[in-house]
Amino acid sequence: MRVEHEDAFASELLHSKRFERLSTADHGLATELVFGVLRWRSRLDAAIASASSQPIAKLDAEVLNSLRIGVYQLGWLERVPARAAINESVELVKAARKRSATGFVNAVLRKLAADRGWRNRPHEATTPAALAEAFAHPMWLVERWIKEFGTDNARKICEYDQQTPVTAIRLREPEVEKELLAADIELAPGALLTDARRVVSGDLTKAKAFHEGRVVIQDEASQLVAALLGRASRLLDCCAAPGSKTSVFADNNPAATVLAADLHPHRARLLQRLVRADHVHVIAADARNLPITAYFDRVLADVPCSGTGTLARNPEIKWRLCPDDLPDLHARQVTIFSSALARVAPGGRLLYSTCSLEREEDEAVINEVTNGVPGYGVVDCAAELHNLRDSGRLAWPDIPSLTSGPFLRTIPGLHPCDGFFAALIEKT
Numbered sequence: 518m519r520v521e522h523e524d525a526f527a528s529e530l531l532h533s534k535r536f537e538r539l540s541t542a543d544h545g546l547a548t549e550l551v552f553g554v555l556r557w558r559s560r561l562d563a564a565i566a567s568a569s570s571q572p573i574a575k576l577d578a579e580v581l582n583s584l585r586i587g588v589y590q591l592g593w594l595e596r597v598p599a600r601a602a603i604n605e606s607v608e609l610v611k612a613a614r615k616r617s618a619t620g621f622v623n624a625v626l627r628k629l630a631a632d633r634g635w636r637n638r639p640h641e642a643t644t645p646a647a648l649a650e651a652f653a654h655p656m657w658l659v660e661r662w663i664k665e666f667g668t669d670n671a672r673k674i675c676e677y678d679q680q681t682p683v684t685a686i687r688l689r690e691p692e693v694e695k696e697l698l699a700a701d702i703e704l705a706p707g708a709l710l711t712d713a714r715r716v717v718s719g720d721l722t723k724a725k726a727f728h729e730g731r732v733v734i735q736d737e738a739s740q741l742v743a744a745l746l747g748r749a750s751r752l753l754d755c756c757a758a759p760g761s762k763t764s765v766f767a768d769n770n771p772a773a774t775v776l777a778a779d780l781h782p783h784r785a786r787l788l789q790r791l792v793r794a795d796h797v798h799v800i801a802a803d804a805r806n807l808p809i810t811a812y813f814d815r816v817l818a819d820v821p822c823s824g825t826g827t828l829a830r831n832p833e834i835k836w837r838l839c840p841d842d843l844p845d846l847h848a849r850q851v852t853i854f855s856s857a858l859a860r861v862a863p864g865g866r867l868l869y870s871t872c873s874l875e876r877e878e879d880e881a882v883i884n885e886v887t888n889g890v891p892g893y894g895v896v897d898c899a900a901e902l903h904n905l906r907d908s909g910r911l912a913w914p915d916i917p918s919l920t921s922g923p924f925l926r927t928i929p930g931l932h933p934c935d936g937f938f939a940a941l942i943e944k945t
């Protein structure tokens with residue numbers, strides 16, 4: 518209900534204090550139900566509509582969400598008996614004081630439990646409408662991805678979004694690995710980076726090293742983007758919270774000075790808590806109008822974006838976002854990019870990045886700001902990726918697949934990570 522009505526993010530809510538009293542198993546089930554419902558929402562709604570005597574647009578939100586949770590269990594979770602799933606949804610409706618709807622919820626779920634033909638999905642979906650239906654994505658997004666990446670790749674993105682993504686981690690000290698293994702956390706090597714690891718089993722959030730910040734959860738694509746900052750002596754990170762990329766740079770450059778800014782004071786405080794390092798200074802500031810006159814040899818603008826490259830982690834985004842949001846995001850990104858660029862020292866570099874797959878937020882921003890402006894050049898990210906491979910940090914063998922023109926571009930489903938875009942601009 519909070520995801521729908523307060524624009525909250527499920528991944529943040531599920532890690533809030535209210536969940537601390539749940540056992541690991543119950544927390545796991547709560548997480549599965551919330552993410553399952555968000556990932557498959559349009560498929561669940563279609564099933565509910567097929568069995569409901571009333572249009573689903575007319576149902577109270579509590580009733581509809583209780584039904585979705587029930588249908589998700591009937592269709593996707595093999596170990597929950599149908600009777601238990603139906604009963605729990607009926608109890609949820611009662612708890613939400615919608616007693617008059619209990620008979621209705623019971624009847625819809627019983628009907629769907631008796632005939633589960635609705636669960637089958639067309640395997641050979643190739644049209645935008647069929648892909649959108651089969652993989653529970655809004656059609657406008659699927660149409661854009663088919664146009665941009667081709668049908669096969671659009672299908673891979675959709676498929677990836679519908680699965681629980683791997684938890685990737687960054688070891689801030691190499692010794693931590695042994696400690697995690699001793700705590701029954703099984704790790705596999707990183708797919709993109711040699712110093713990343715992927716959690717195979719075990720609860721990392723209970724590990725001492727995690728609580729002490731010696732190991733951080735960070736998608737490998739985000740780690741790779743941060744690695745493009747390389748070695749330097751002064752970094753301005755102008756959209757920095759919660760600080761995952763600030764922290765990569767600070768660890769790789771212990772003698773550097775780092776200034777990390779975020780618009781929201783509470784997010785700046787979060788960064789301060791998470792990135793504990795003497796050489797990182799945190800301020801609350803608006804990147805569109807930075808209260809800074811100094812120049813930096815690295816500036817990072819990891820701008821606020823639609824997040825369409827992270828739908829496996831944040832499935833609610835696909836139901837919230839609409840095409841009209843993209844021009845607004847583009848305008849904000851252009852302003853932040855221009856303001857960040859003004860802080861780059863001669864010979865220094867700006868790294869612009871998003872976790873969006875949309876051209877308006879990626880290539881179009883770079884083109885709008887840099888086209889025809891003298892004194893700046895776009896650096897070929899492939900050269901930086903080769904450097905990372907030569908230094909033994911890049912594990913991914915196929916460098917061309919990570920680039921799109923001079924830019925870095927990861928695509929979920931083609932790469933085993935979130936979808937990120939990054940551009941390096943040098944002040945010549």
Ligand SMILES: C[S@@+](CC[C@H](N)C(=O)[O-])C[C@H]1O[C@@H](n2cnc3c(N)ncnc32)[C@H](O)[C@@H]1O
Pocket residue numbers: 739755756757758759760761762763778779780781784802803804805819820821822853
């Ligand atoms: C994509 S997130 C940054 C993630 C971060 N770089 C990391 O790797 O952990 C974008 C951040 O920009 C902040 N933000 C949004 N508008 C901003 C602005 N005008 N100035 C500065 N920060 C802004 C948001 O609060 C958010 O924390």
